[in-house]
Amino acid sequence: MNLFVHSLTALDASYWCAERGLVGASWQVDVELDGELGEDGMLFDFGEVKPWAKRQIDATLDHTLIVPTQMPGLSVSECAEGLCVRTQLPWPMEVRAPRQAFTLLPWSTIEPQRLSRYLGEQLGKRPPPRVGEVRVQLREEPIAPGFGYTYSHGLKHHAGNCQRIAHGHRSRLGIWRDGELDEALIQRWCARLADIYLADRADLVGSEEDESLRFAYESLQGQFRIRLPRERVVLMPFTTTVEQIAHWLAEETALAHGGRIRVQAFEGIGKGATAEAKR
Numbered sequence: 001m002n003l004f005v006h007s008l009t010a011l012d013a014s015y016w017c018a019e020r021g022l023v024g025a026s027w028q029v030d031v032e033l034d035g036e037l038g039e040d041g042m043l044f045d046f047g048e049v050k051p052w053a054k055r056q057i058d059a060t061l062d063h064t065l066i067v068p069t070q071m072p073g074l075s076v077s078e079c080a081e082g083l084c085v086r087t088q089l090p091w092p093m094e095v096r097a098p099r100q101a102f103t104l105l106p107w108s109t110i111e112p113q114r115l116s117r118y119l120g121e122q123l124g125k126r127p128p129p130r131v132g133e134v135r136v137q138l139r140e141e142p143i144a145p146g147f148g149y150t151y152s153h154g155l156k157h158h159a160g161n162c163q164r165i166a167h168g169h170r171s172r173l174g175i176w177r178d179g180e181l182d183e184a185l186i187q188r189w190c191a192r193l194a195d196i197y198l199a200d201r202a203d204l205v206g207s208e209e210d211e212s213l214r215f216a217y218e219s220l221q222g223q224f225r226i227r228l229p230r231e232r233v234v235l236m237p238f239t240t241t242v243e244q245i246a247h248w249l250a251e252e253t254a255l256a257h258g259g260r261i262r263v264q265a266f267e268g269i270g271k272g273a274t275a276e277a278k279r
């Protein structure tokens, strides 16, 4: 017997890519279970599938930096913070953070199909009673090319896993100017925020004129540090919650283009914030 739950949860993470660098990602998680029916006529109560799977997804890939450890130019070593990941291609980055902030995979690239199989294997290690095999499908939300933005960030004040300094999201963006959807503005911002690191200026260590920018903070899970080229960073004058991102986008857009601007910024799939500004 086969049981499935589509869109069981969303998985938000960042991964390192030899072509794109630090990529913010969000996937819908579809889960399938194979096994035997119990006396109650069920394989596994739907009410229990979700918490069972979500608990394990949250404890593995979710909100981590997914690192392909076999990629040329990439190194992983121990450090005072926990682990230090250094990259070279396509640009140099260093992240130091507690171990739980990373998922290390002995691969040369991160591909959603392989990641889906990996997650299925992880869930299958502790299957519910009567369940033999677990399969997972990671699915991107359909977003027209040029109309989504893919950033990474960390929220030092967050009590949960969002405090991790390099996790990310792939999100829709909507911008209206004087009540009309403005596709050109959306595409311009999505291009600017593609594979970008959004940082709170308050976390900057050193000068923002440096070629490499360094950010550091301490949160409940430990010490976090990241260093990356200035051109891969957008500095914001506040913490990078989606409310502040929407507010910042609305203000910047109104300042540059005038009019009444409304921004709907998603953080991952199906949730976000709306902000307005007028000049």
Ligand SMILES: Nc1nc2c(c(=O)[nH]1)N=C([C@H](O)[C@H](O)COP(=O)(O)OP(=O)(O)OP(=O)(O)O)CN2
Pocket: 009, 010, 012, 063, 155, 158, 160, 162, 167, 240, 241, 242, 243, 267, 268
């Ligand atoms: N009001 C806000 N709440 C949260 C924000 C935010 O910007 N505004 N941001 C975060 C984190 O950045 C986090 O990455 C969001 O992840 P999310 O998937 O929502 O977190 P959860 O794991 O708690 O939720 P799911 O049920 O797994 O979707 C957190 N909160």
